Amino acid sequence: MLHLFAMLVAATTGVLIFAGGLVTSTESGLSVPDWPNTYGHFMFFFPLEKMVGGIRYEHTHRLIASTVGFLIMVLAAWLWRSETRQWVRRLGYIALAAVITQGILGGITVLWYLPDPISIAHASLAQIVFCLTMTIALVTSPGWKRAYASNGPAPDDRMLQRVAAVTTGLIYLQIVVGATMRHTGAGLAIPDFPLMFGQLIPPHWDPKIAIHFAHRVGAVIVSLSILATTGHVFYHHRTRSELRRPSMLLLVLLTTQVTLGALTVLSQKEFIVNSLHVVTGASVLVTSLVLTLRAHRARFAAGARRADASTSANTRLGRLAGDHA
Amino acid sequence: MHPLVRLFACAALSLAAISVACGGGKSEESAAPAAAAPVTNPVDPATASVITGAVTLQGTPPPNPPINMGSDPYCMKLGAATTPVFVVSDDNGLENVFVYVKDGLGNLKFPVPTSPVVLDQKGCAYTPRVFGIQVGQSLDIVNSDETLHNVHALPMANREFNRGQALQGMKYTTTFTAPEVMLPFKCDVHKWMNAWVGVLEHPFYSVSGKAGMFALAGLPPGSYTIEAWHEKLGAQTQQVTIGPKESKKISFVFKV
Numbered sequence: 418m419l420h421l422f423a424m425l426v427a428a429t430t431g432v433l434i435f436a437g438g439l440v441t442s443t444e445s446g447l448s449v450p451d452w453p454n455t456y457g458h459f460m461f462f463f464p465l466e467k468m469v470g471g472i473r474y475e476h477t478h479r480l481i482a483s484t485v486g487f488l489i490m491v492l493a494a495w496l497w498r499s500e501t502r503q504w505v506r507r508l509g510y511i512a513l514a515a516v517i518t519q520g521i522l523g524g525i526t527v528l529w530y531l532p533d534p535i536s537i538a539h540a541s542l543a544q545i546v547f548c549l550t551m552t553i554a555l556v557t558s559p560g561w562k563r564a565y566a567s568n569g570p571a572p573d574d575r576m577l578q579r580v581a582a583v584t585t586g587l588i589y590l591q592i593v594v595g596a597t598m599r600h601t602g603a604g605l606a607i608p609d610f611p612l613m614f615g616q617l618i619p620p621h622w623d624p625k626i627a628i629h630f631a632h633r634v635g636a637v638i639v640s641l642s643i644l645a646t647t648g649h650v651f652y653h654h655r656t657r658s659e660l661r662r663p664s665m666l667l668l669v670l671l672t673t674q675v676t677l678g679a680l681t682v683l684s685q686k687e688f689i690v691n692s693l694h695v696v697t698g699a700s701v702l703v704t705s706l707v708l709t710l711r712a713h714r715a716r717f718a719a720g721a722r723r724a725d726a727s728t729s730a731n732t733r734l735g736r737l738a739g740d741h742a
Numbered sequence: 743m744h745p746l747v748r749l750f751a752c753a754a755l756s757l758a759a760i761s762v763a764c765g766g767g768k769s770e771e772s773a774a775p776a777a778a779a780p781v782t783n784p785v786d787p788a789t790a791s792v793i794t795g796a797v798t799l800q801g802t803p804p805p806n807p808p809i810n811m812g813s814d815p816y817c818m819k820l821g822a823a824t825t826p827v828f829v830v831s832d833d834n835g836l837e838n839v840f841v842y843v844k845d846g847l848g849n850l851k852f853p854v855p856t857s858p859v860v861l862d863q864k865g866c867a868y869t870p871r872v873f874g875i876q877v878g879q880s881l882d883i884v885n886s887d888e889t890l891h892n893v894h895a896l897p898m899a900n901r902e903f904n905r906g907q908a909l910q911g912m913k914y915t916t917t918f919t920a921p922e923v924m925l926p927f928k929c930d931v932h933k934w935m936n937a938w939v940g941v942l943e944h945p946f947y948s949v950s951g952k953a954g955m956f957a958l959a960g961l962p963p964g965s966y967t968i969e970a971w972h973e974k975l976g977a978q979t980q981q982v983t984i985g986p987k988e989s990k991k992i993s994f995v996f997k998v
Contacts, residue, residue: 470931
């Protein structure tokens with residue numbers, strides 16, 4: 418039940434990221450000038466008939482964000498009450514702290530007229546909240562708890578662990594560069610695709626072109642990294658469904674994401690395409706994270722055994738000390 | 743602490759700290775207009791001159807883009823509209839061009855008018871679309887529509903502000919503290935709503951009206967740089983010298 422609820426929280430976080438993408442894609446971020454109120458109304462009592470123009474996107478984003486905040490609060494409380502693994506309980510607390518920080522950043526960015534660093538941090542922290550909720554959903558799943566033992570012992574493949582972790586880190590960096598591009602208005606700084614001003618390298622440069630160029634180069638690097646990770650899985654672990662499935666999903670999402678990136682430029686940032694590019698990027702990240710965590714599953718088990726051994730030893734020492742006392 | 747927990751905690755805390763440290767804040771524009779210091783008019787009415795003229799458009803402009811007001815039922819029922827980028831009369835006069843004295847007044851100080859300039863949000867559009875105001879003069883921003891607007895000023899030299907006006911009849915009064923040509927306004931609720939104000943330290947400005955006509959009256963004799971600004975076509979300047987009680991005609995020609 419906890420796992421299902423955690424899945425719901427993660428899915429809702431994904432919806433929230435899409436809603437946030439719609440806000441920036443429609444440039445509606447300042448259509449509600451006040452925060453936490455909406456045109457002087459308490460957020461939840463804002464009349465529906467007044468949700469017009471850009472307010473629809475911004476206010477809906479705030480309502481979904483509040484819902485996600487509440488759900489994460491419930492999730493953290495649930496973990497605190499029923500989860501036996503301390504580190505999982507801590508993940509719940511961090512998710513709660515992160516989503517509260519995220520809400521405050523969202524408010525500050527409105528009240529300070531969308532300063533780039535805060536808007537970029539708001540977009541980047543959103544991905545971390547998504548990663549946290551997805552991680553909690555994963556580690557509370559029956560499969561994780563069984564250590565995916567139905568396919569034999571979880572592999573402890575150091576190479577896969579490294580390449581998957583690096584890939585996840587690169588995807589996150591690529592998303593931060595994307596957020597920077599988005600919030601500094603560099604999305605169409607290079608107006609053509611796949612060439613750049615008709616050439617392989619832009620013939621002239623300014624900061625916006627540089628950011629946009631970095632995002633395109635980042636896309637190539639991330640694609641190669643994902644291909645390396647998934648290729649390794651298919652070659653060495655094709656019988657492990659817990660690794661094969663996210664790898665296949667990762668390839669599908671990567672193809673979709675590259676297509677959406679191209680369409681974003683070619684459609685002059687059509688707002689639905691643009692927002693789908695944002696949420697698909699987030700999906701690529703969490704899928705890679707799931708693959709990375711599953712690749713590390715054996716090490717989690719080893720860590721737990723070490724922790725158990727340490728606890729047992731402490732207990733024995735305590736008893737011994739007690740006996741001596 | 744588990745390494746995974748530590749990783750997430752560090753990432754979240756770093757992002758929050760960096761963003762707040764780098765973000766900085768901008769304070770809200772004060773709603774109360776600053777009191778204008780008393781200044782007498784430095785221009786002798788006996789020698790004051792006038793520059794008049796017309797702004798014309800050469801060539802056929804592209805059609806003004808249609809506005810899709812579907813996102814607000816109130817605006818939609820007002821009927822079809824286009825963004826008035828090019829308002830051209832039969833004799834090619836171009837409206838909504840801001841014409842002003844850019845240079846030549848030296849250190850002269852001019853009294854600040856006590857009457858406010860009004861920017862109205864009416865029919866889901868700003869009225870006027872292009873206008874001028876003096877530094878320190880009150881600007882009354884009113885909402886005459888039965889829908890919500892936010893008025894968002896995006897200055898470079900003045901303070902940014904973003905005010906919600908949820909109800910018909912709401913008014914917000916502000917002033918500008920520094921000259922700025924042009925300072926844009928937009929409504930983030932209705933993306934098609936834009937306006938521009940030229941903020942000057944003197945009263946010698948005009949916005950071309952019917953047939954592109956404008957007039958800069960009450961100027962002291964001298965040599966001036968006159969600039970004409972259009973929202974799409976950019977700016978042009980001319981050097982003009984006028985003597986006492988002289989009336990001089992000039993013209994600006996924009997090309998598309």
